[in-house]
Amino acid sequence: MARPWPPARTAAPHARRPVREVSGVAHDDRRLQVLRAIVQDYVSTNDPVGSKALAARHDLGVSPATIRNDMAVLEEEGYITQPHTSAGRVPTDKGYRFFVDRLSAVKPLSVAERRAIEKFLDGAVDLHDVLGRSVRLLAQLTRQVAVVQYPTLSRSAVRHLELVHLGPHRLLVVLITDTGRVEQRVVECPAEVGAEAVAELRTLLNSAFVGAKLAEASSTVPDLVENAPPHLRALVATVGATLVETLVEPGEDRLVVGGTANLTRGSALDFPGTVRPLLEALEEQVIVLRLIGEVDPSTVFVSIGEENAHEALTGASVVSVGYGSGDRALGGLGVVGPTRMDYAGNMAAVRAVARYVGQLLAES
Known part of the structure; x- marks a missing residue:
């Protein structure tokens, strides 16, 4: 039985999970080259890869017979498999993971x-x-x-809060984030709201929220309600409740x-x-x-x-x-x-x- 490869020293930083069961023989580097060649050929040709094709396409420095022996070890250890009888070999998930973990560099774009x-x-x-x-x-x-x-939304910050007067008892609250995302909510007001109150509330909300991270902004609403001018307190509470729902429960x-x-x-x-x-x-x-x-x-x-x-x-x-x-x-x-x-x-x-x-x- 072939001995497994030795543990890898490090996993590449881009890999989600490291390969765990990798252990040792004298010709690890060549077998890694064979595995890399199998992955590359299979990705490019979409055909199972045989030893003769590998010897012809890659300068591995050994005969097809030696490559076959290396492929047998790779198959035994679960890095490649034979999809059907008399076919070449294709990489397994374990083989792809080993290949990805040992990419020396990400291919740069031109x-x-x-x-x-x-x-x-x-x-x-x-x-x-x-x-x-x-x-x-x-x-x-x-x-x-x-x-x-x-x-x-939870990772964004508030860029601007806009209030649109839709009617005596209705406002449209528009939340614009620093990433360009826009959330809109219609608010039913408990009492009639005039244009002057809307302008005053707009200034109050922007002074409190602009630049704040959305994940933290909702915690400022209670203080905002408490410190609001008496004539605006009910309106601030109503709009504030809508903002909390938007900030804390941003939807899907x-x-x-x-x-x-x-x-x-x-x-x-x-x-x-x-x-x-x-x-x-x-x-x-x-x-x-x-x-x-x-x-x-x-x-x-x-x-x-x-x-x-x-x-x-x-x-x-x-x-x-x-x-x-x-x-x-x-x-x-x-x-x-x-x-x-x-x-x-x-x-x-x-x-x-x-x-x-x-x-x-x-x-x-």
Whole structure:
């Protein structure tokens, strides 16, 4: 029985989970090269990979017979598998994880690709346009399903509060965040409200909330009511209650999804059953939000196959990163596709688009 490989010293910072069961033989480096070559060939050709093809396409410095022996060890240890008799080998989830954890560097985008991203996103006119363009761009760059999360209210700050007088007993409260997100609520007032009171209340609310983080802003409402002028106190209490509901219970987070047609471009080996559960998970959104919501702007995460907790995603991989300003993540974005994907290229595209989205929102 072949001895397992030795434990890896470190896991790459972009990996969501490190490989645990890796142990040792004298020719680890060559077997890693063989595994890397199998992953690269299978991703590019979509065909199971044999020893003769590896010897012909890669300068491994050994004969096909030696490569076959290395492949037998890799298969025994669970890094590759044979989809059917007389076929070559394909990577397993464990093989992809080992490959991703040992990527020496994320493949950089070309200058032309970076300029294309910048030009395409710079034409956006508002938050909705930025996110819509981002998801289309990611889908085109990666040929996967692209997902972008709207900036979450809890991570945003108040830019402006607007009050619109709709009638004697009705106001429209408009909350605008520093990320460009807009929340609107209609408030039924307990007494008739005039234009002068609306203007006074607008000034009072903006002086109290502008610049405040939404996660903390709701705690200022009780003091605001207590210290409000007597003639405004009931109105402040009513509008304040609506603001608390908006700030503390911001409603569902939303995803923009694009490129679902890319799921049909693979083969039966990519999704041996059906893509329907994955499409339903994308439509439901909550499942994917849980994955891409746990991100920060400095780290690209990769979750492969069975590492995804939800059954609908066990045949897929998710590459995600946070976007925002500095170390502050406002939301997440990424791509979802088969485990047979160009991890290095997708990681580079996801990271680049996230950087531009963060810059655009910081400047807006």
